[in-house]
Amino acid sequence: MKSQVRKYKTTGGFSTIGLPLLAAMVFSAAACGTTPSSENATSRGDQEGRTVEGSEIQVSLPEGANQARMSVRGLSCPLCAHNVDVQLLRMKSIKQVEVDLGTGLVLVDFDPNEPPSADALARAVRNSGFTVEKIEFHAKTGVNGDE
Amino acid sequence: MNKLISLAAVLLCAWIVAPASGQQATFAPAAVQPSADVWQFRQLVGYTRLKDRSADDPATIDRWETRSIISYGLTGDLALVASIPSVVRVSRDDLSGDRDTVGGIEDITILGQWRFWQDDSGATDTTRLALLFGAEVPTFITPLSSESVDPIVGIAATHITGRHSFNGGVRYKLNTGGPDKRMMAGDGGHDALFADVNYLYRIAPAAYGPDTTAATYLVSEFSFVYETNGDTEGRLGLGILYEARTWAAEVAVQFPVWRDLRYRPEPGVSIVVGIRFLF
Numbered sequence: 300m301k302s303q304v305r306k307y308k309t310t311g312g313f314s315t316i317g318l319p320l321l322a323a324m325v326f327s328a329a330a331c332g333t334t335p336s337s338e339n340a341t342s343r344g345d346q347e348g349r350t351v352e353g354s355e356i357q358v359s360l361p362e363g364a365n366q367a368r369m370s371v372r373g374l375s376c377p378l379c380a381h382n383v384d385v386q387l388l389r390m391k392s393i394k395q396v397e398v399d400l401g402t403g404l405v406l407v408d409f410d411p412n413e414p415p416s417a418d419a420l421a422r423a424v425r426n427s428g429f430t431v432e433k434i435e436f437h438a439k440t441g442v443n444g445d446e
Numbered sequence: 447m448n449k450l451i452s453l454a455a456v457l458l459c460a461w462i463v464a465p466a467s468g469q470q471a472t473f474a475p476a477a478v479q480p481s482a483d484v485w486q487f488r489q490l491v492g493y494t495r496l497k498d499r500s501a502d503d504p505a506t507i508d509r510w511e512t513r514s515i516i517s518y519g520l521t522g523d524l525a526l527v528a529s530i531p532s533v534v535r536v537s538r539d540d541l542s543g544d545r546d547t548v549g550g551i552e553d554i555t556i557l558g559q560w561r562f563w564q565d566d567s568g569a570t571d572t573t574r575l576a577l578l579f580g581a582e583v584p585t586f587i588t589p590l591s592s593e594s595v596d597p598i599v600g601i602a603a604t605h606i607t608g609r610h611s612f613n614g615g616v617r618y619k620l621n622t623g624g625p626d627k628r629m630m631a632g633d634g635g636h637d638a639l640f641a642d643v644n645y646l647y648r649i650a651p652a653a654y655g656p657d658t659t660a661a662t663y664l665v666s667e668f669s670f671v672y673e674t675n676g677d678t679e680g681r682l683g684l685g686i687l688y689e690a691r692t693w694a695a696e697v698a699v700q701f702p703v704w705r706d707l708r709y710r711p712e713p714g715v716s717i718v719v720g721i722r723f724l725f
Contacts, residue, residue, distance in 0.1 A: 373572035375468060375469055401655040426481055
């Protein structure tokens, strides 16, 4: 097989199968349309973590608090959301993380003797690539964790 | 028999973990990346048949590639991505019937991906922009290597809203030299501009909920390349992506839509399967 540069015949043009497929893709994508966002909140926040302007971060812990409930934005997809699990479970006192992709609710169970700070939780979510809107601490009780 | 063993060896050697990002199409980058101190691994295996239509040396080329892509999150916004392609190429002279087999690791691409803008507007809705920067470094494996360090710069965008995901990107590869060998776009001695757009539609589930552990997407992509020697090519990709919490699997085919190629063989239909893991 020769290895030197060789000239090829010009073969410009659309292939017989590619053009109809491309047209179908363009028209179907246009027909699907997009769902307009319901909010226009920014995602820029303080240096400790990405938060939404006007977000609610509860800084004081009620007595016996062992669960944090966070409202997180931008979770995107199941694989993406797993980044949240990874970052939170690396924190020392975190026992369990549950992520609801439908609402963005992230439940974090922790050791009440070593509660994480709101800043640390926000930072973990920031490091996972998402935005924290709200953090609340609760004392989870009962078998199913109901208050 | 030796060639079969070589093929198997290349494919097995390349079967190392390969990085993956969610809602990322098969052939193009997106503004998604692993989080801080997280590894992502993605392994792609593909086949393309090319036609060399030169008047004096026409040939049919079967090209198998396994590509291992390893990503690591340096911070929440900055990731490092290494792409390692292994190739086996069998060329058959259409006139004489002679066959020639070449195999080995092609040049390795190392990119930084910096997500510099992000707007998370809903539980799963987001818009993101990322800067891509790095280079293709040579392996000096003849004749697969360009034997030159070729800088790459680009930008990728992702917009996810509801069941729809749109990604797009542009990359420019500056070829600094090396032998003027050409097989695939951007492999030769001329600069190349790559532009991609793709659309993913989540076919299941209709809505995310607390029990959601996986999602399935239909993927459509259009990839365009322009080389400064005048070669241009546009390709359409269609595929399916299944994504769970810690892994994903994909299959896609790619068709030629437009091409004006004077300096390299014409790639035909490509078939790619892949798997992704997140650690």
